[in-house]
Amino acid sequence: MSSSQIEIQLIAIVVAAACALPGVFLVLRRVALLSDAISHSILLGIVLAFFIVEDLASPLLIVAAALTGVFTVFLVEMINRTRLVKEDAAIGLVFPVLFSIGVILISRYAGNVHLDIDSVLLGEIAFAPFNRMVIAGMDVGPKALWVMGGILIINIVLIILFFKEFKLVSFDSGLAAALGFSPTVITYLLMTQVSITAVGAFDAVGSILVVALMIAPPATAYILTDNMTRMIIYSALIGAVGAVSGYWIAHWLDVSIAGSMAGMSGVLFGLAFLLVPKRGLLAQMMRRRKQKREFKVVMLLIHLYNHEGLPEAKCECRKDHLTDHLSWSEEESRQVVEMTLRSGYASIDGELLLLTDRGRSTAKEAIINWTPRTQTT
Amino acid sequence: MEFITSIFTDYTLRSVVFGSAILGIVSGALGSFAVLRRQSLLGDAISHTALPGVAIAFLLTGSRQPLWLLLGAALAGWMGTLIVMVVIGKSRIKQDSALGMVLAVLFGFGMVLMSYVQRTPEASKAGLDKFLFGQASTLMTEDIYIMGVLGSIALILMLLFWKEFKILSFDREFGTSMGFKMRLVDILLTTLLVIAIVIGLQTVGVVLMSAMVVAPAAAARQWTDRLGVMVLLAALFGALGGVSGAILSSMTHKLPTGPTAVLCISTIVIISLLFAPNRGLIYRQLSYLRRRRALAMNSVLLDLFELAQHHKRAEHPHPLNTLKSMSDRPERVERTLLELYDRGLVDKNTDGLWYLTSEGQSHAKKQLGEIGVMS
Numbered sequence: 088m089s090s091s092q093i094e095i096q097l098i099a100i101v102v103a104a105a106c107a108l109p110g111v112f113l114v115l116r117r118v119a120l121l122s123d124a125i126s127h128s129i130l131l132g133i134v135l136a137f138f139i140v141e142d143l144a145s146p147l148l149i150v151a152a153a154l155t156g157v158f159t160v161f162l163v164e165m166i167n168r169t170r171l172v173k174e175d176a177a178i179g180l181v182f183p184v185l186f187s188i189g190v191i192l193i194s195r196y197a198g199n200v201h202l203d204i205d206s207v208l209l210g211e212i213a214f215a216p217f218n219r220m221v222i223a224g225m226d227v228g229p230k231a232l233w234v235m236g237g238i239l240i241i242n243i244v245l246i247i248l249f250f251k252e253f254k255l256v257s258f259d260s261g262l263a264a265a266l267g268f269s270p271t272v273i274t275y276l277l278m279t280q281v282s283i284t285a286v287g288a289f290d291a292v293g294s295i296l297v298v299a300l301m302i303a304p305p306a307t308a309y310i311l312t313d314n315m316t317r318m319i320i321y322s323a324l325i326g327a328v329g330a331v332s333g334y335w336i337a338h339w340l341d342v343s344i345a346g347s348m349a350g351m352s353g354v355l356f357g358l359a360f361l362l363v364p365k366r367g368l369l370a371q372m373m374r375r376r377k378q379k380r381e382f383k384v385v386m387l388l389i390h391l392y393n394h395e396g397l398p399e400a401k402c403e404c405r406k407d408h409l410t411d412h413l414s415w416s417e418e419e420s421r422q423v424v425e426m427t428l429r430s431g432y433a434s435i436d437g438e439l440l441l442l443t444d445r446g447r448s449t450a451k452e453a454i455i456n457w458t459p460r461t462q463t464t
Numbered sequence: 465m466e467f468i469t470s471i472f473t474d475y476t477l478r479s480v481v482f483g484s485a486i487l488g489i490v491s492g493a494l495g496s497f498a499v500l501r502r503q504s505l506l507g508d509a510i511s512h513t514a515l516p517g518v519a520i521a522f523l524l525t526g527s528r529q530p531l532w533l534l535l536g537a538a539l540a541g542w543m544g545t546l547i548v549m550v551v552i553g554k555s556r557i558k559q560d561s562a563l564g565m566v567l568a569v570l571f572g573f574g575m576v577l578m579s580y581v582q583r584t585p586e587a588s589k590a591g592l593d594k595f596l597f598g599q600a601s602t603l604m605t606e607d608i609y610i611m612g613v614l615g616s617i618a619l620i621l622m623l624l625f626w627k628e629f630k631i632l633s634f635d636r637e638f639g640t641s642m643g644f645k646m647r648l649v650d651i652l653l654t655t656l657l658v659i660a661i662v663i664g665l666q667t668v669g670v671v672l673m674s675a676m677v678v679a680p681a682a683a684a685r686q687w688t689d690r691l692g693v694m695v696l697l698a699a700l701f702g703a704l705g706g707v708s709g710a711i712l713s714s715m716t717h718k719l720p721t722g723p724t725a726v727l728c729i730s731t732i733v734i735i736s737l738l739f740a741p742n743r744g745l746i747y748r749q750l751s752y753l754r755r756r757r758a759l760a761m762n763s764v765l766l767d768l769f770e771l772a773q774h775h776k777r778a779e780h781p782h783p784l785n786t787l788k789s790m791s792d793r794p795e796r797v798e799r800t801l802l803e804l805y806d807r808g809l810v811d812k813n814t815d816g817l818w819y820l821t822s823e824g825q826s827h828a829k830k831q832l833g834e835i836g837v838m839s
Binding site for chain 2 (some may be wrong): 113114120122123169172173175176178179180183187190191194195208209295296297298301302303305306309310337340341342343345346347348349352353356360368371
């Protein structure tokens with residue numbers, strides 16, 4: 088590994104972690120798409136500030152972009168308040184306008200500087216190590232690392248300082264307001280954080296992929312845990328894993344690094360979505376299958392119980408007649424009978440199924456439990 | 465005039481105008497349903513997801529035949545919607561996160577594929593690049609035909625299933641209870657939305673296509689409460705925004721079509737939000753002022769009436785200051801009295817005192833009767 092490769096990975100990890108932290112609250116508060124809006128519209132702020140100072144490294148760019156981000160949220164809320172359009176449409180109306188102005192300004196007036204359309208969408212993390220931070224004539228590392236490191240620290244400090252407020256507003260903004268914590272102030276604090284993080288990350292991964300890093304890792308963590316502190320830590324870790332694995336895949340296949348990082352964060356989500364115990368799709372499907380089988384066994388027990396000791400039992404309780412009486416396929420009834428016998432709910436006498444004591448009590452219990460309550464009372 | 469004739473003679477301009485008109489009409493009409501169903505941002509997800517579809521179609525077929533690329537885009541967009549639905553249905557992830565994640569992750573995947581495609585020697589980079597922000601001036605006659613055919617199919621299906629789509633948009637449960645297969649209707653409408661978005665990709669690009677779906681519908685919604693009118697208006701606005709954006713961008717150097725079209729259609733949105741009758745902000749402000757004036761006139765009239773009740777004569781006059789002391793906005797009382805005077809409801813005697821005319825008295829009685837005081 089060359090030193091620039093290490094530096095790229097370090098930057099990627101810091102960017103991913105910095106994005107994941109505010110992302111947690113976006114996901115919990117169900118405003119994830121505001122990150123989409125903000126990450127697009129900050130382009131306008133960057134371009135306008137660039138025209139004023141004509142220096143891409145100026146900190147004014149970050150200030151201007153953060154202001155545009157907050158302004159976007161303000162515009163969305165303003166349109167919401169008129170109640171002329173629904174909230175989703177308000178988001179969908181605001182950011183394309185600001186983004187379009189930004190893109191037009193770039194393509195008309197800034198075509199020859201580093202701000203071209205490709206870097207708007209993708210950033211240039213591969214070039215990040217070339218832009219060095221030099222303090223008093225000494226090279227102290229890539230500048231992007233310092234900028235994003237600073238933003239990451241700001242995010243961590245803010246979350247620690249306002250942990251209680253963020254948590255309260257995320258889960259019950261009504262209660263927060265009643266207790267005297269203004270949800271509006273907290274919301275704008277969060278949105279400022281999102282904007283600043285998006286500006287910093289913009290340079291490395293571009294506007295649309297900021298969204299991936301802000302939403303996918305927290306969404307993954309949300310599937311994994313019910314604890315907010317853990318969710319924050321998992322998000323940062325998952326973001327970092329996605330960033331590093333994405334970098335290596337991009338390196339091996341020689342493709343876009345930022346795109347690959349976003350893709351990997353999606354893959355990680357997909358894995359969690361499918362494989363997590365209990366909540367994962369696979370676990371859900373297995374549970375459903377198990378429930379279905381158990382239900383069938385109980386159904387057979389009730390069937391046997393209903394006819395037990397009656398003259399028709401000879402025909403109703405025959406193993407090979409279940410296909411008619413319970414309209415199961417042969418394969419199905421064979422499996423159910425086998426399971427019932429194996430669990431000791433019934434014994435078999437020739438072709439006839441006989442309930443054991445255990446089977447009888449299970450059937451009785453099931454009948455009592457399943458009778459709709461309105462009829463029992 | 466020369467410009468209008470050039471639309472019919474200039475080959476490029478004609479393609480641009482037809483192409484963007486088709487795109488505007490179809491996305492406007494179908495966008496209406498998306499906006500009404502609060503699925504505005506689904507369009508955003510679909511259009512971003514289309515990017516990997518375009519790249520995969522190119523990798524598989526090796527051609528930049530528009531039909532293949534659009535087919536790839538449509539399949540990918542459709543898959544994206546499906547993933548969103550599965551994620552929402554099978555996990556605790558909410559719609560906003562699911563949409564944002566699918567949008568950004570699949571777009572990232574698309575960028576990976578694009579960067580791969582651009583390395584292959586036979587790739588004509590310029591061909592796929594325009595799918596990002598759109599370039600109307602590169603539209604060929606063949607593109608227009610494909611857009612026209614796809615768009616007509618989408619619009620015809622929309623008309624055929626008009627009733628079902630209407631029920632789906634406003635009261636899905638009712639539709640289910642009437643025996644419609646609402647799930648199928650939902651899938652069909654989403655498919656039509658995918659087609660509408662795919663049609664616009666070459667002209668407007670994946671990044672901003674969603675605005676062409678949301679904006680015309682949001683504008684049209686302000687002018688009417690009827691679905692049919694809204695869809696027609698949205699189609700009109702969409703065509704207007706699309707065509708003006710495309711013409712501006714193909715006549716100006718270095719002006720990408722997508723952003724320009726978005727700004728044109730957004731202008732229509734702003735005008736609609738401000739000036740539409742009934743819902744528009746300016747109309748609302750005016751009618752608020754009008755109501756406030758009517759209320760002020762009524763209250764001064766009733767104050768005078770009440771004062772007169774304390775005397776034998778109903779037209780007993782009272783000084784301005786008494787009325788002022790009874791009003792919560794004293795500074796406006798004099799102006800209100802003059803307005804009442806203009807309507808012949810009050811008059812001023814020679815001492816400068818105000819009294820109710822007989823017409824004013826009956827008016828006041830009627831008002832009190834209406835609010836139930838004089839029963």
